[in-house]
Amino acid sequence: MGFSDKIAIVTGGSRGIGRAITLSLAKEGATVVLSYKSNIQAAEETVNLSKEFSGRVLAKQWDIGRFQETQDVIADVEKELGKVDILINNAGITSDNLFMRMKEEEWDKVIETNLKGAFNCCRAVIRGMVKRRFGRIINISSIVAESGNPGQANYCASKAGVIGLTRSLALELASRQITVNAVTPGFVATDMTDALTEEQKKLLISKIPMGRVADPNEIASLVTYLASEGASYISGQTIGVNGALFT
Ligand code: NAP
Secondary structure: OOOOOOEEEEOOOOOHHHHHHHHHHHHOOOEEEEEEOOOHHHHHHHHHHHHHOOOEEEEEEOOOOOHHHHHHHHHHHHHHHOOOOEEEEOOOOOOOOOHHHOOHHHHHHHHHHHHHHHHHHHHHHHHHHHHHOOEEEEEEOOOHHHHOOOOOHHHHHHHHHHHHHHHHHHHHHHHHOEEEEEEEEOOEOOHHHHOOOHHHHHHHHHOOOOOOOEOHHHHHHHHHHHHOHHHOOOOOOEEEEOOOOOO
16 A cells, blocks of 8 residues: 555554554554553553564653644654654543443543643654655544443444544544544454453444454454545544444
């Protein structure tokens, strides 16, 4: 897909969906900087897994929820690698609780990582993309941004915010040939969903028309396409990958 001259940042690229995206872009020849927050082992494992591919993967530890830290790290990446062509805002967390019991910290930390983290990373890469008249930004939202989910008011609000951010940025950046899209996965087999009980998983799967959860690669393949030159006229879209669960 012509990624050999492309530099990508994948936040939360060390595990789960982010790892699948990182490896898919590396397979296509991109240089990928994956970010992680604390699990260095997972990050190193992803770097090792990428070694069989033509692209190069570097791991950087930082907290995307912190504005200045994010500006500084991404400025260093631009200095080191020359530019950033592709930003995948993938890192995300949950901190579930029924709304009546939701603590201020539970609200704040989810919004800070999932929504402000995307803002922080976009702010850091956009100036360079505008200058070069090229950019691909893909924000990983969630099916629950549109459906809502009991016990996840903070998470759903953050993911709905990401869709609003996507649409506004797409409009602001369209004249510079920068595309901005959101992907809304359904239920994907990762550490995030592994935290659910077997009973909760069974119930969720029973509602999915395809009768199974997604493999992270099934999200990565769409993200890789949206990041490619071929997707140059797709912008401002929110695209579901959900086994026909919510269409
Ligand atoms: P995951 O397996 O839990 O991995 C999360 C990744 O994000 C890890 O690399 C983690 O780093 C990183 N991260 C978390 N907080 C961070 C921070 N403050 N700064 C930098 N990195 C941070 O997650 P996943 O299931 O692959 O989900 C990926 C994205 O898809 C998330 O945005 C999630 O909301 C969304 N999504 C997931 C599903 C699903 O069913 N799994 C469905 C819809 C949407 P460490 O390892 O260092 O903590």
